[in-house]
Amino acid sequence: MNILIVYAHPDPQSLNSALKDYAVQHLQAAGHAVQVSDLYAMRWKPTLEAGETAGPDVLREQEKLLWADTVIFQFPLWWFSMPAIMKGWVERVYTYGFGYGVGEHSDQRWGNRYGEGTLAGKRAMLMVTAGGWEPHYSLRGINGPMEDVLFPIQHGMLYYPGMEVLPPFLIYRTSRMDEGRFDQVSEALGQRLDTLESTAPIPFRRQNHGDYDIPALTLKEHILPGRSGLEIHVQSAA
């Protein structure tokens, strides 16, 4: 497979950097072709300007996305989202006609998005470190469930332009990392990387395939009646 890792951490001595290096070596050893967009090392410009047209830096990232079969977004969770430099990568690379504004809008379909679009057929996976503890991000944890915290990214930035989204690879409480735990974490990461092609994606509902009223884009009344919230957009919701 062709695998693109979009990576954002400022410190080459960080846990994230070590895991990124581990991932590249592991994937290459398994015969995959790997490209890394190391946004800090590239000094990626995060700021989308008024009337900006796609320059060479943006076109290069779009080419990498089109080349990739699987895209891994790796970052530390800062203020419950991705670092600004990666958010700026999304804003600048997902141009109109590429990341959004694709396809027709009619009574039948509302653009090629949420399961369709430029990046359809590809897989994506988040690889996220958090300083907080796992229970803080559990179903009743104060930070909100991690799947809800990541919804704007997994559903809104990865599934939106068409990618299937694999369950995220998460590491909590990163300040408590010693050699023994690093070995455990990298082994678990290796297993996830070995199964990128076989892991079942999160079954987000496709927008244009009957589950939503168009153009309101609300879940049809007979599906999970009376329910609301983010989890109703996943098919497995009980």
Add this chain to the structure above:
Amino acid sequence: MNILIVYAHPDPQSLNSALKDYAVQHLQAAGHAVQVSDLYAMRWKPTLEAGETAGPDVLREQEKLLWADTVIFQFPLWWFSMPAIMKGWVERVYTYGFGYGVGEHSDQRWGNRYGEGTLAGKRAMLMVTAGGWEPHYSLRGINGPMEDVLFPIQHGMLYYPGMEVLPPFLIYRTSRMDEGRFDQVSEALGQRLDTLESTAPIPFRRQNHGDYDIPALTLKEHILPGRSGLEIHVQSAA
């Protein structure tokens, strides 16, 4: 009151710019002192570097926050979050000991955060424009309920360092804006600005006041038993 508007839009001809100008004039006419951090105009540096210490640009923003009684964050919703330049404002201005890492960690309390902290006693409000339609962000809308989409910001960036969070001022379907609708929108905005001091904030639960187990920071079993999701962290949840 002292009011700080943290503002991010690249285009001085935009709807956001017009609403920002309207807000400044309206607030000043009512006798308030207003400062604006116009991040694009200031060419704010969005990228947090490794080992960064707070420079003059960061200290100036911290002083503005400490000066303010109310802070308004105004931005267009891009990819279901704030623009990268504003995310980078949060990352760089919320330094350790200012925005996080405040207060003791013990069996009784887990730092001064979520209702306590450096910015306690202040109010905050989001003022957000979205291209999508209101039903797309409704309780069963495909983008997720707007209050859930904004949870990482309202709860994770505003309430976290201690600010009370007023209900957001939202404008949908911004491509359909003519003079008549602009007048309606700015009148509605004016009413919100006139009631900044009297509007009831979103009753997010305070972390250290008995609702959460410490250090797991999960909502105590007897509160909304069996429930989960983001809305359980708001006291009014039925």
